[in-house]
Amino acid sequence: MQRILLILLIIFLPLSVIGEMLHWSEVALFAIACAAIIPLAGVMGRATESIAIHSGPKIGGLMNATFGNAVELIIAFFALQKGLTSVVQASLTGSVIGNLLLVAGLSFLVGGIKYPQQKFNQTIAGTNSAMMLLGVVVALVIPAIFHLSNPSIDMSLSIGVSVVVLILYLLGLFFSLYTHRNLFNYTEDMEEEEAEWSMGKAITILAVATAAVAYESELLVHTITGVSETLGWSEVFIGVIIVAIVGNAAEHSSAILMAWKNKMDVALEIAVGSSLQIAMFVTPVLVFASLALGNPMSLVFSWPELAAMALSVLLINFLAQDGESNWLEGAMALGAYVIIGLGFYYL
Amino acid sequence: MQRILLILLIIFLPLSVIGEMLHWSEVALFAIACAAIIPLAGVMGRATESIAIHSGPKIGGLMNATFGNAVELIIAFFALQKGLTSVVQASLTGSVIGNLLLVAGLSFLVGGIKYPQQKFNQTIAGTNSAMMLLGVVVALVIPAIFHLSNPSIDMSLSIGVSVVVLILYLLGLFFSLYTHRNLFNYTEDMEEEEAEWSMGKAITILAVATAAVAYESELLVHTITGVSETLGWSEVFIGVIIVAIVGNAAEHSSAILMAWKNKMDVALEIAVGSSLQIAMFVTPVLVFASLALGNPMSLVFSWPELAAMALSVLLINFLAQDGESNWLEGAMALGAYVIIGLGFYYL
């Protein structure tokens, strides 16, 4: 697995530089940038993990909870700078539904092929499902519906809601890392892990990989419009499906591996935790960043995006509320993902 | 009970033929067709049951899961042929909410009058509620919302979604009949049942009854427009309430009987299983049939229909998630049915 990622990296990172210099077609450059980001995201995840292990559980948990989606943040940053706010909203949507339906669905399916029934901690699933309802549904439906009644209000409301959501995300970290630490006892498994790299090496790798991701993200964002025109795919479809899968590939592989090892709590934590991080940390941070960049992005998402996210949250809650999963539940989540993907394809 | 059905059959089946020859009023013919379809649907259900018992649990389960709503399928087929796509969508809506609210509600209420608290298998209820959210809500809300944003996409998206939903329905059968058979152990009760009729007799009865239902359905569909004009009821109201009750009368009586015997698992399986069959088997099959008939019916239902179905699914999930029922829960489901019925009446 690690070898494959390394090979991808050695091939596609230099290839993207060469391709850009030789002015290859935008579709080719887009594909190469995607192929380079996937292993880079993996390397960044592993470096963050190593730093987290060296820093102890609390600082480490905080690091994972803030830097865990650095790739999405970087891609979105460049897209915002280029004024592609609707691509950013699409890729945020895609990350939320991709983590909830694709990552959790594949975990349920792959794990369910090996084990007839897999169990996970119901208390955490319950807290998380309420948090998702709040961070994904309430925080996005309210601006959209109120914007419908009074189209002049979006940015002020979006800023206020972003502040509330960010505070709740931090309170959620305080809950899981301090006051109710014992509930999340599966994290002890993580603590026993040894760091892959020394602190210094991990920081160096993280810095280099971040720089490379920034380069590739810039290339990816730069070529989206051309890809959209050449292939006839809308920018929203590219954002919701392609960019989101590329940005979350690392989460996909780790969650599925955990499901295969019957560690469903960890698999679900990756899927749901990553969704929450996108909705409650990355999204508000991008709202603030968009103001600084002069291309304000509000929390008013399109109705198809809202429906996709709200239905994903409801479905995962229905699937998770009994604390058990099986292969059919995985197939349902994947089926919902395909239905939503078809919708964005034909949009 | 069986005697009453037989009497209904002997009276109304010939009466409808006579009435049509003598050109009776359309309201009279509509009422007679309804009165004839109810016992015919009962006979078809019992013949299917006998064939299922003779065929063994797996083939039998498959038969029940596909022929169980043959009457709706036949009525809808004639309505599609006449181009009444909105009546078909209305009667599909009516079947889903009728099974969820009216059948389950009456079962909870009637059973709850006899027993203070009735229990049912929570795992199955959970799987079913996720399946309903997917097959009813996701599969219909996505086409409707995406159609709102881009009105030119409906049929291609509807076909794609129908394929996904049909595959998931078949996977659900594979789950309940093969890989997770043991979860559904109440089906063993069913297996111990003796077949009412021999295989040959059951097939003969099924064939004759199907032919008679086809005749009556054609008559019913033919008279809907006239009934609508004479009584001042909209075609949608007739489809949602009248046609749906007529088409599902057999399910109503068996489910209530099971609730009275405190077999709530079977009662719920009839109500929820029938809804799932309508949403995930009959509906996609009709989408494909509508293309063949040249009167394409998309999955874009009206907002009142969507709201009625989505709220029914949510309410049944809220009622069923604790694995227990009582008479008040039955009254709530019936109350919701009346509220929705009033809505369609005044529409």
Add this chain to the structure above:
Amino acid sequence: MQRILLILLIIFLPLSVIGEMLHWSEVALFAIACAAIIPLAGVMGRATESIAIHSGPKIGGLMNATFGNAVELIIAFFALQKGLTSVVQASLTGSVIGNLLLVAGLSFLVGGIKYPQQKFNQTIAGTNSAMMLLGVVVALVIPAIFHLSNPSIDMSLSIGVSVVVLILYLLGLFFSLYTHRNLFNYTEDMEEEEAEWSMGKAITILAVATAAVAYESELLVHTITGVSETLGWSEVFIGVIIVAIVGNAAEHSSAILMAWKNKMDVALEIAVGSSLQIAMFVTPVLVFASLALGNPMSLVFSWPELAAMALSVLLINFLAQDGESNWLEGAMALGAYVIIGLGFYYL
């Protein structure tokens, strides 16, 4: 606590009379009326409680279930008389979300600061959550969506739905006071309470306080338009947030006190029971009263109001479905309340 209320009363009740005579500014009169209603509502609650204890559990339960929100009813009555139907709908919305998010949220938070985990009866929470879905979501979404499709139908449909909802509310009382009394065994704690006042004294106090509340409500309603113009707050914001908090202040303080004593069943019953009473008793009664007053108020609420109520019901259900609460769940409910409040502020 009682002393503070008494002082408030002694100051603000005469002050409002003086202020009105001296034609103080409308903002001042509005604030004084609010400050007078809060202790009056508390006194009325305690008098009702005393009468309920003297009357025995059944009549007492019925009294609490019908007179428990007398203050809201009186305020709404004067607003209806003045033709401010949208202010009435706003204050009903505000009472529902205030009880669900603010009262329950503060109870979870305050209780959760003292106890890491608080438990409550899951069966009651389940029945209540289905009842809220029915009384708040189904009963209000159906008129709104059907009104969208056919704008001429609202009053007839609203009357029909109001009748159904009122019947279900009465059936719910029959359920909790008669047929399934044993489920609600925490009410026995209440029965052991001693009445604060004798029957005669309680009735006298209730009558005097009701008259005073009527006076203050009239003043409050009379000054809303002026306050709205002076402060630049919309009448809907005043109705949803200010009037609702004033009208429910008594519930707030008792629920939080109960949470602090770890009696979460009672705290939740106050929050959820009060919401149900507003939605399923006060709202239909006001629909009928509005017809009598000649200023018909339908059940067609605005989309922001509907979204706020539906999301509150869903969130509370997600939070309560595991039968446990903690401080983070309280923070989530309060966060949702702030988000919704911001929405109405900017509307």
